[in-house]
Amino acid sequence: MRHNxxxxxxxxxxxxxxxxxxxxxxxxxxFGESFRAAAIQIIPLIALGAFLEGLKAYHFDSAFQFVHQTxxxxxxxxxxxxxxxxxxxxxxxxxxxxxxxxxx
Numbered sequence: 001m002r003h004n005x006x007x008x009x010x011x012x013x014x015x016x017x018x019x020x021x022x023x024x025x026x027x028x029x030x031f032g033e034s035f036r037a038a039a040i041q042i043i044p045l046i047a048l049g050a051f052l053e054g055l056k057a058y059h060f061d062s063a064f065q066f067v068h069q070t071x072x073x074x075x076x077x078x079x080x081x082x083x084x085x086x087x088x089x090x091x092x093x094x095x096x097x098x099x100x101x102x103x104x
Contacts (some may be wrong), residue, residue, distance in 0.1 A: 005059045012051040019047040065097030073099040 043072035079094035
């Protein structure tokens, strides 16, 4: 997990900085005169938001998947089990990850 977070930061932060530096050029090439000033301000925010969402999705949310897998393993429930929601659609008991062997 630490390696994944380090890799995400090592790749993601330079991308955010690069888009921030290139925002004026991007805005000049892709947007009309009336939208350029706003685009220059928004592009860095979009880049930062995408970076933070990626970090959350691929690092922090994984902890919940590991915990769910561990709980199902301890209870003897097959994590591939699917339940039906109120409209009849199947929902997986666990969405990936593996049990935390140190806790078992």
